[in-house]
Amino acid sequence: MADVGIRDVAARAGVSVSTVSNVLNRPELVSKDAAQRVQQAVADLDYVPNVAARQLRAGRSNVFGMAVINITNPFFSEAVLGAEEVAEEAGYSVIVGNSYDSFPRESRYLDLFDRQRLDGILLAPVSDDLSGLERFVKRGVPIVLVDRVDSSGAHLSVSLNDVQGGVLAAAHLLAGGARHIAFVGGPFYVAQMRDRHEGVERTVREAGARFSLIETNTLSVRLGRELGDRIAGMNEVDRPDGVFGANDEVALGIMQSLIHHGVSVPGDIAIVGYDDIDFAASAIVPLTSIRQPSIEMGRSAAGLLLSALSEPDEPLKSVRFEPTLVQRQSTRPRV
Known part of the structure; x- marks a missing residue:
């Protein structure tokens, strides 16, 4: 339900609004029984806390969203580490989502990032379908594609040849x-x-x-x-x-x-x-x-996002890295 509020949850659970707030923000202050009733009401009503309103009052969330194809692949986990390093130095946190080769999962993470009104998006897209990013563009939220070139030129990107x-x-x-x-x-x-x-x-x-x-x-x-x-x-x-x-x-x-x-x-x-x-x-x-x-690509992506926030009118940039071959014993020497 799009219009469900904290008072609806309180009424459903049979508790006060302050109890619902404590369950969501300071659960250690609430009894186990009350917490279970509130959590069940949240699930029944499909309630989403209005984090966005608090963020709007504060001006910015100081949080980036980053969705990658498969976090179990060391390339993507290292790219996340690189992005987090640069973001944290600038006072930002990074919420990471693992799409796990699934476009529907990627879409759900983008929905989450949108609801949370995050300051910027780092996306290693599963497919060529980037239509889910249009809502962020309309709101002026900067986006950086990671390990992908945007042929349309509509987004910042960091990629490998x-x-x-x-x-x-x-x-x-x-x-x-x-x-x-x-x-x-x-x-x-x-x-x-x-x-x-x-x-x-x-x-x-x-x-x-x-x-x-x-x-x-x-x-x-x-x-x-x-x-x-x-x-x-x-x-x-x-x-x-x-x-x-x-x-x-x-x-x-x-x-x-x-x-x-x-x-x-x-x-x-x-x-x-x-x-x-x-x-x-x-x-x-x-x-x-x-x-x-991988780490350098993650750092570069976060750096582009920070630059887009500080200089939103600057032309979009595309950074491309070149691969190198590391020879070991699994291949033969030149013949």
Whole structure:
């Protein structure tokens, strides 16, 4: 109910307005029974505390909202750390939401950020649909897209050249002698996956080598192990001798499975991952990976947001970082 207020909750729970206020703000002052009745009334009436009104009286919330695709991916968790570092230095807090590869979950977080009237939004979007940001634009709330370029030019953005990341990975595998390279990644409604795929496939085909696609709906170590089982079971004619995992987790899972099945890495199959997470260097066969400057990207995104708040009439900026390849033992030296 859009018009439900604190008095409605109090009436439903059979308590005073001050008791409802205490349950919401200082629950230690309220008995367990009263707290349970108030919480049930809040749930029954779908009551949302009017935080916005308090914030409007104060002028600003001093809070940013940040929604990322998957917080379990070390790239995004480090980007959050970088953003929090810069925001906190400027006196801001960051509310973090994990979309977990789900557009509906992302939309619910944006709804939450809107209700809370936050000062700015940092968003690593799940898909290309950015229509949910229009309400913030209308209210003059600055938005920074993280790990994504906005082709329309309507939003600030911090991104990585993922096409070049794919080119670097494929060129390195080819230089080590691979002649059949498989791209393992997805989902392709995520722009980063499309860009990495584009870079790999184009480079492989231009070199006259064989390209295979193993498309996935997510990326995890567990899925990597399952795919590694499948790759290990292929006959040598069909099996790739180079694998690019679209993140380090899936690449590490593939490598674990291949080694378990007696497939030599990199002797039989060379592997490159993406993100250069901490575990990449400490794997049983240290993983070659495409490094993203995740913390720096998070810092840059928060910095852009702060600049937009202090200088709202300045032209929109787009910051693009370049990837680098970190070679380790999972790939062969140049032939």
